Amino acid sequence: MESFLPVLESAFAPGNLAWILFGVTLGYLVGALPGLGKGTATAVAIPLTFYLSPLAAIAFLVGIAKGSTAGSAVSAILLNTPGEPSSTPTAMAGYPLARAGKAQKALKMGLFASVIGDLFSTMVLILVAQELAEYALGIGPVELTGILAFSMVFIAGLSGRSMIKGLIAGLFGILVSCIGLEVETGSPRLTFGLIELYDGLPLIPVAIGMLALSEMMIQIGQRLRLQEEADLLRGSGLREDRIVTLGDWRRSARAILRGCLIGTGVGILPGLGASVGSFLSYGAERKASGRGADFEETGAIEGVAAAESADNAVVPASFVPLFAIGIPGSVIAAILIGAFTIQGITPGPLLFLENRDLILGVYMSMVAASLFLLLIGYFGQNVFARIVRISPALVMPVVVFLCCLGAYLQGGGAFGIGVMVVFGIIGFFAKKYDFSFVTFLIGFVIGPSFELSLRQTLGLVTDMSELLDHPVALVFAALAVFGVWRLTVLQRRQHEAMVRDQP
């Protein structure tokens, strides 16, 4: 208990709480703005963390991720413009309510469901991550190679509509991670004589380019539609249309509980992402309610609750594989690896041994962030509802400026901006043509670990029969092969069904 007190003190120190509050507010603000999501928000905010303590830096970024996930419901409900794909079900069920004058009710239920989902998932993270990390400590390089290969296949197959494209994106990410000095010989590799590339490509400009700049390149082309949606809103004079009644809670309680479970489960599995969680939860509630298409025609408060609880439960749960094994299961987790690296910390099973106080502090900061989320979202609702009407012509140039600033600071000056632009272009093509940028980014982040464990494996296993001494690795290798086959078959069936349904 005595050793726990200093952790409590540092987590709840006014300075740390101020950064969490700032992170949640900033995240909520960015999330509420149409077309901006948590990936953009966290990538752009990374430069601010260079000068913070490790705890404040991680807590700030987690606050942004949580805030922007919850905030994206605001633009989804009010403008029918999800901040990110995972808020699409929220828009489907919530926008009709807003058009019927029940925007405030939908926003409030979205917020409450978000906070409950987020808090539930944070508790699961706290309970599960350390247990998993203790098991992961016994994992050797052969097993790690199998797990990483399986994770890549899993992520590639599930984060887009095409397994082939997902695998290409993942391999491209690993290939790009090979740029720089080679780990064993120290000789330059794929550097084209550029000294700036000797340390490899810097993660933050790559992430800002892939996530934020490419998104701006797309969103600026859609600015007229965003503006038109903002002009369609109207309010209601009835009190029951502005508050969440007991009846609304009764209708939504089951949806929220299911959303918490689905979102947490989806978050723990690498690569599934918040979209899968929110769509699964929304679909399950739509089916269970028996209302069918009525959900999208007249709107459904329980639909908003189902989608938001699952969407927000995914974020903390996606830190389970990051903290326990060091595998980033989502874009946010990949960006957090960058933040950990900046602070000289390596995520993985040793985190709980070498940085126990930090991780406990992060847990407490996450709980504090959940409570701030409730306060900021509830009392700032009217402010955020006005903010979504700000013209994209004022917001998007500012975001591009922040992208350049972040890339400049972390990427070694103008070189960083150049890297950001190159990966902005690649990100634009990846997003438009469904080459999963998530898989690319995760491949880029785990590339060095994968190479190291592969080298150690090839050194340890000189004969194929020696693999029999590593059953865990064999199981994951078999799962990877099975995953490729199964997901390819499923995607082919989906495509054939889609073609059949076309007029």
Place this chain on the structure above:
Amino acid sequence: MRRAGDRGIWGGLLPKSDLIAGIVLLVFGLAMLVAVIPTQTSEGGDATISPALLPQICAIGIIGLAIMLTLQATGRLRRGVAAGIRVPAAEWWSALAVLLAVAAAIALFVWVSPAVSAAALVVGLMLYMNERRIWLLAGIPATLLVGAWFLFYRVLGTAIG
């Protein structure tokens, strides 16, 4: 199954971005395997495993998958099914505008000053997005520059430029 206006794999009206992507990736993978990796990677000397191993595995994987993507897209186009999507012209233009604005900002950064570069980037994009109110065109870049200066120089104690 075949749609009106479809005239075979290359001549038809169906989107064929997957086919083009497959061919581009195939060329990229071959170029990496044959030209780039051998010239940009050392032999490794006493290293137990060649430094070129992982890049080669990735390039071979990309080549194999690109061939599969190309064949899949060809099959779809032959059946009169779309192989990919068509990106609206507005999004191409906006992408180009953002890239030009950033390129111009880098040039101004190198040859003029960081402040002018940042202001030009923001104002240029605002003008492109049809923002014409002078007080906003002047106020937003000014606020951003002062805010960035205050945050990085005063609060966080670092320097830019």
